[in-house]
Amino acid sequence: MRNVEFRIWRGDGKGGDFRTYTTGIDDGMVVLDAVHKIQAEQANDLAVRWNCKAGKCGSCSAEINGLPRLMCMTRMNSLPLDEPVTIEPMHSFPPIKDLVTDVSWNYEVKKRIKPFKPRKPDAADGTWRMQQADVDRVQEFRKCIECFLCQDVCHVLREHTKHDEFIGPRFFVYTAALEMHPLDTEDRVPDLKETDGIGYCNITTCCRQVCPEHITITENAIIPLKERVVDRYFDPLTRLFRMFK
Amino acid sequence: MASVDLIWKNGRFGQTSRRDAWWGESLLVFLGLGAFIVYGTWAAFQGNHYTHGPYLSPFYSPEIFGDSAHSWFGPKPAWFPDWMPFSPALLILWAPGLFRFTCYYYRGAYYKAFWADPPACAVGEPRNTYLGEKTLPLVLHNLHRYVFYIALLFIVVLGWDAIKATQFDDGFGVGLGTVILTVNACLLSCYTLGCHCSRHLCGGGLDVVSDSPIRHALYQFTSKLNGNHKKFAWASLISVGFADIYVRLCSMGIFTDVRFF
Ligand code: SF4
Ligand code: SF4
Ligand code: FES
Ligand code: FES
Numbered sequence: 185m186r187n188v189e190f191r192i193w194r195g196d197g198k199g200g201d202f203r204t205y206t207t208g209i210d211d212g213m214v215v216l217d218a219v220h221k222i223q224a225e226q227a228n229d230l231a232v233r234w235n236c237k238a239g240k241c242g243s244c245s246a247e248i249n250g251l252p253r254l255m256c257m258t259r260m261n262s263l264p265l266d267e268p269v270t271i272e273p274m275h276s277f278p279p280i281k282d283l284v285t286d287v288s289w290n291y292e293v294k295k296r297i298k299p300f301k302p303r304k305p306d307a308a309d310g311t312w313r314m315q316q317a318d319v320d321r322v323q324e325f326r327k328c329i330e331c332f333l334c335q336d337v338c339h340v341l342r343e344h345t346k347h348d349e350f351i352g353p354r355f356f357v358y359t360a361a362l363e364m365h366p367l368d369t370e371d372r373v374p375d376l377k378e379t380d381g382i383g384y385c386n387i388t389t390c391c392r393q394v395c396p397e398h399i400t401i402t403e404n405a406i407i408p409l410k411e412r413v414v415d416r417y418f419d420p421l422t423r424l425f426r427m428f429k
Numbered sequence: 430m431a432s433v434d435l436i437w438k439n440g441r442f443g444q445t446s447r448r449d450a451w452w453g454e455s456l457l458v459f460l461g462l463g464a465f466i467v468y469g470t471w472a473a474f475q476g477n478h479y480t481h482g483p484y485l486s487p488f489y490s491p492e493i494f495g496d497s498a499h500s501w502f503g504p505k506p507a508w509f510p511d512w513m514p515f516s517p518a519l520l521i522l523w524a525p526g527l528f529r530f531t532c533y534y535y536r537g538a539y540y541k542a543f544w545a546d547p548p549a550c551a552v553g554e555p556r557n558t559y560l561g562e563k564t565l566p567l568v569l570h571n572l573h574r575y576v577f578y579i580a581l582l583f584i585v586v587l588g589w590d591a592i593k594a595t596q597f598d599d600g601f602g603v604g605l606g607t608v609i610l611t612v613n614a615c616l617l618s619c620y621t622l623g624c625h626c627s628r629h630l631c632g633g634g635l636d637v638v639s640d641s642p643i644r645h646a647l648y649q650f651t652s653k654l655n656g657n658h659k660k661f662a663w664a665s666l667i668s669v670g671f672a673d674i675y676v677r678l679c680s681m682g683i684f685t686d687v688r689f690f
Contacts, residue, residue, distance in 0.1 A: 199436055250446030250551055270446045275437040275551075289433050315639035339547040344559040347433040366637045383563030387537040390550035403625070403655065407533050410571075411629035418571035 185210050188260070189268040190222065192230070196281050203227075204268065209260050216244055216255035219271065219283070231281040239396055242331030246283050247272040252333040252394045255283075274336040287332050293351050296379070300362055301370040318366035324404060325361035327397040328354065334391035334401055340384045350381035353391035353401045360405035363412070373416045376409055385410070442545070444553030451549040458542035461663070462535075465670055469522070472673050476516035481679040481686065483594045484606040487613055488673045491586045492517040525669075528580040531573040533625045534662050536562075574626035584621050587614040597688075605687040609675050613668040620661035623654025 185208040194203050205222045216234055223230045232255075235241035239257040246255050249263060249270050263269055277285040306313045334353040340346050351359075359380070363372050376382045385406055392401040399405070415422045445451065472488055479489040480497045492499045494506055495517035505515050529535050540546045547554050562570055591611040595601055621627070632638040632648025639645055654661065678684035 197434065197436065247446065247551070249448045251449075252551065264448065267448065270448075272446060276433075276435065278434045279436060315637075317639040317645060318637050337550050339550075339554065340559070340561065342437075342551070343547065343554050344557075345433065345435055346559070364636055368636070381561075381563070383568065384559070384561035386540045386546065386561050386567075387533050388541055388547065388550070389537050390547070393550060402537070403533075403658075407625045408629060408633050411574075411625065412634060414571045414574065415634060418568075419574065 186265070188218070188265050190218065191268045191270045192219070192222070192227075192283070193272040193279075194227075194230070194282050195279060197278050197286075200279070200282075202270070209265070211261070213260045214256055215246075215248055215253075215258045215260060215263075215269070215271065218260060218269075219255060230283075232283045240329055242329035245274055245285075245331045245333050245336065247274060247336070252336045254331060254333070254396050257396055274332065276336045276338070276341045277332070289347055290330070290332055290335065290352075290354065293355050294358065296375075297351070297355060297359055297362070298370045298372050298375065300365065300368055302367040303369050312367055314366045321404070322361045322364050324399055325357045327399055328357055329397060330354065331396060333394045333396065337390045337394045338385075339388070339390065340381075340386075344384075346381065346384055349379075350384045351379075353385070353406065355380070356382065356385070356409060357399060357401055357405045360409055363409065373412050377413045377417055382406070382410055382413060441553045442555040443548065445549075445551055447549070447551060451552055455542040455545075455549055458538045461666075462539060462542065465666055468670060469526075472677070473518035473522050474514065474516055475677075476518070478677045478680040479518070479673070481606065481676050482598070482604075483596050484604075484610060484676045484679070484686075485590050485593075486673040486676040487587055487590070487610070487617075487669050488518045488522060489516075490590050491521060493520050524576065524579045525583060528573075528576045528621075529662075529666070531570050531576055532662065533573070534659050536570060573624075574630070577621070577624050577626045580621045580624075584614065584618045587617055590614070603689045605689070606675060606679065608689075609668075609672050613665070613672045616661060616665040616668045619654050620658070620665040622651055623656075623658045623661055624651075625655060625658070627651050628655045 187206050188209045190205045190207070191202040192205060194200050205226055207218060207221050207225065209218060216237065219230070219232050223232065232244070234244040234256060237256045239254055244255040245252065248255065248258050252274065271283065273279045273283045273285045277287050277289065280286050302312065305311055332354060335341055338353055340350050341352055359372055359376065362368055362370065387402055387407065389402045392403070395401055469488065479486040480499055485492065485499045489495070491501060493501050494504060496504050500517070509515060541548060545555050560567065562568055591607070591614040594607040594610045595603060628648065628651040631651045632644040635644070638648055679686045
């Protein structure tokens with residue numbers, strides 16, 4: 185066991201500051217274990233959200249040494265321990281208390297995205313047929329655990345607070361999963377351009393770099409959607425082609 | 430929808446709790462791209478030492494007008510305005526230049542390294558206003574696919590140059606320059622064919638690709654290249670610059686080309 189210093193943000197929607205705690209760390213501990221230890225021994229009122237401790241529920245998102253990470257999946261021995269470890273709530277959402285943020289904006293955004301609208305069933309018994317090759321591409325997107333770390337790191341939300349004009353990388357992944365689905369018949373391309381603000385994304389790949397599920401957000405979801413928007417609105421040849429079709 | 434009430438004042442340039450060398454990657458991109466732009470501009474304005482035997486520098490290919498034996502239509506035409514600087518490279522380099530300038534990978538990289546937008550992930554920016562690629566001028570990046578069509582022609586030309594680089598005065602042969610020009614043409618092909626527009630046009634734009642076997646195969650192939658797009662972007666940038674340096678040094682007599690057979 186070795187003693188490690190932590191700087192944990194304590195506060196609420198009106199503001200807060202960092203408090204310093206020192207606690208003993210055992211081999212194999214993750215950041216969430218350390219936070220729980222501090223909560224048990226030194227700060228009973230420290231608020232932290234968690235559920236599965238297995239990187240699957242997406243509840244324990246925070247910023248560890250300035251980078252959006254899941255606390256339950258960040259091993260203490262992967263951090264430099266000779267300096268204090270900084271833990272903050274996500275910056276792109278309003279804090280409720282300490283490490284807990286209000287992520288309900290994301291649920292509102294999700295409601296706006298047009299739902300799955302499958303074509304008529306292929307068989308008389310109401311079922312569909314599709315090829316593995318066609319669903320391969322969207323399967324990656326279904327790994328999302330809605331931790332919203334990608335939303336947190338995205339500078340369009342984090343720095344420029346365009347929450348009203350930009351749905352963020354998580355929901356481009358969600359839109360891509362629906363829009364590229366072989367059975368889906370809905371058209372979300374106008375929304376992508378107009379209300380979802382895909383043009384704000386400047387493909388700097390921070391979302392892809394923090395995704396704990398390793399979804400290739402920028403290259404496999406956002407850029408292919410941008411290309412569909414180009415087809416519809418910016419490419420003079422495809423526009424001409426559509427006019428004569 | 431109600432606006433989100435954030436308390437964080439991230440918007441101070443360089444503000445971050447990150448402890449790692451977050452500036453490292455942007456610095457490397459800045460130095461790498463910066464060095465290439467400076468060298469490329471210098472080399473393009475030289476207008477000499479761009480051929481050696483059967484070799485033609487990729488900065489000067491295709492040589493539409495020029496004095497070397499590689500020129501398609503002979504020397505600089507009489508109608509070319511005197512006040513404009515002339516070099517065979519200046520006639521063509523805008524195309525590969527624009528291709529890289531509008532490439533999705535390079536865009537993401539230079540927005541960070543040259544425009545600090547953001548300087549690195551989760552690091553504060555110097556400006557509050559933000560337009561992204563939604564309005565002019567950056568909305569023009571949406572025409573990247575047209576530059577991709579032109580870039581396809583360039584890989585055909587550079588592939589042909591690599592074949593011609595085996596035709597020495599004394600017949601067929603292979604020199605170090607042949608190898609360099611061939612590797613360069615291969616890396617440029619991998620970079621160009623792995624373009625996101627290429628992937629989209631091959632099959633990415635379809636929801637059902639399995640019923641067109643050729644497009645499906647092309648989509649899988651371009652997706653593989655696309656997965657390594659960043660690597661090919663850098664490898665081909667280095668190889669194209671190095672190929673020019675090699676031909677230049679041979680032509681200037683500073684280096685003697687190695688002939689394998
Ligand atoms: S790639 Fe686009 S969506 Fe992802 S973090 Fe960057 S700007 Fe945001
Ligand atoms: S895409 Fe990745 S980072 Fe974003 S919410 Fe889903 S799992 Fe989290
Ligand atoms: S506690 Fe579930 S993801 Fe960390
Ligand atoms: S995306 Fe990089 S060349 Fe097109």
